[in-house]
Amino acid sequence: MIKKIFLIGTFTFITAIILFIFLDKKAAYLETLTFEPIDHKVEYINADTSLQFLTIEDEDEYTIEWNISSQLNQKAYLRKDISFLFEDGRLTEVLSKWDKNKQEMNIRKVINGEDSGHFQAVSFHHSEIHYPNDEIKSRLTISCDDLYVIDSPLAPIQSFKVPSNEKELEGKRILDYIVEQQLAYIWKDMLGEYNIVADNYMAFPLTSICNYKESPLPNMNEDQTTFVIHKIGESIYKEYFSGIQNEHNLGIKPVGSTVPLILLSNNNDHFIIMFQTLKGEKVQHMVTLPF
Secondary structure, three states: HHHHHHHHHHHHHHHHHHHHHHHHHHHHOOOOOOOOOOOOOEEEEEEEEEEEEEEEEOOOOEEEEEEEEEEEEEEEEEEEEEEEEEEEOOEEEEEEEEEEEEEEEEEEEEEEOOOEEEEEEEEEEEEEEEEEEEEEEEEEEEEEEEEEEEEEOOOOOEEOOOOOOEEEEEEEEHHHHHHHHHHHHHHHHHHHOOOOOOOHHEEEEEEHHHHHHOOOOOOOHHHHHHHHHHHHHHHHHHHHHEEEEEOOOOOOOOOOEOOOOOEEEEOOOOOEEEOOOHHHHHHHEEEEEEO
16 A cells, blocks of 8 residues: 555656646747747738627626637748737737647637727737758737727617717727827826937837738838837737836736837837836837848
């Protein structure tokens, strides 16, 4: 009996060690994603993010379906899709999945909501391609979607992406005004904190990055825009998704933080990402560009 207990204990201990090593390697591996050089030989056949209103649970609560999908034109050594969901200018959830030797990725989640809100999802679809002689390249693309939900005590809950009548237009206008005012106040305070001259930059929130999926950034060609989006994706992954570093070098979960603001310098030699955490801590990250 004692021998049997000893064998079971030994097996459990060895299994725990193996799992620890595997998980530790997996965590370390995920922290070292390669974002460049860009592999122009591979392309995304499709990349999509969607938010769909599902059901009304009661007078104030409802559910939304959040889907992320992407397909490469070949298998990649590593595929990783990350999606950020913002509600009224604040990060509410993060959805991610990674896999090896895959061509296609699909992620789905149903989330609960209550009251009026503007939901915006931004996804980064990343692929790492390995070649002989330890050559590693990557390819990244983006996709976005948004959804307005208007909950009025005088009418049933409404949802839309583009307003189709006066009530929806007014609901959108009110939500946009409130969120824009809140974010503008925070961003203005941060610009002053870091002595950044706004006129020296072209600024846009992360939720608007898909505007540059098909059209180039100002004063940039298509290849330069692709490179900058790759660098933004890398920065968001390291400085936002993986945990925010404060003065004590502790990884703070990004949920509750504001939508990151992207500041691209007018001469295109660097960009800055800045945001405020849930507790009000200000964060900025600068990346130099080779243009």
